[in-house]
Amino acid sequence: DAGVTQSPTHLIKTRGQHVTLRCSPISGHKSVSWYQQVLGQGPQFIFQYYEKEERGRGNFPDRFSARQFPNYSSELNVNALLLGDSALYLCASSSQTTSTGVATEAFFGQGTRLTVV
């Protein structure tokens, strides 16, 4: 079975541009989360979606947005890119969220390396 897949793997953008990152969860998983990992740090939570609804949002500016599609795939959008947005963006999928009363683990994709110049 395929794991979590993310595209593209690498991306270079110029300051002020917009970027869209894509994620396909493990088959059967309905929850997708996005994390930003700046070099040398642990991942930071950005968004969680479950059944196409936003279930959580981290401390990120409104330039960051996301959505989940009926097939449970997801997009992360970042507008007006800044140099500080350069990072590895990780997508994780889970079968549920614990708000449904069931604890599950998250499985991560290989990430998209975004470089803003």
Next chain:
Amino acid sequence: AQSVTQPDIHITVSEGASLELRCNYSYGATPYLFWYVQSPGQGLQLLLKYFSGDTLVQGIKGFEAEFKRSQSSFNLRKPSVHWSDAAEYFCAGHNNAGNMLTFGGGTRLMVKP
């Protein structure tokens, strides 16, 4: 505030030696706890998880971790390290509010031949 702390930024061990990576958590209730491993430029691979029950959990690649409520710790151990274990290790946790993981800063493991 919920937090996960990994006190050691770097650790170097000799191949064949034992390993313990420290993780401390701060949560109002017993959290769900995880250890992930990350090779350079790669995503995160789940090593093991603790949800409830037995406080000693076994994971992949010969790793284990022990949940100690009294010490608010969830340390990762391996009896004999292999050169291929060199990587970055992250402890993470979440609570009943959802699967929004809080990560520690990571511990970079280097293995000497």
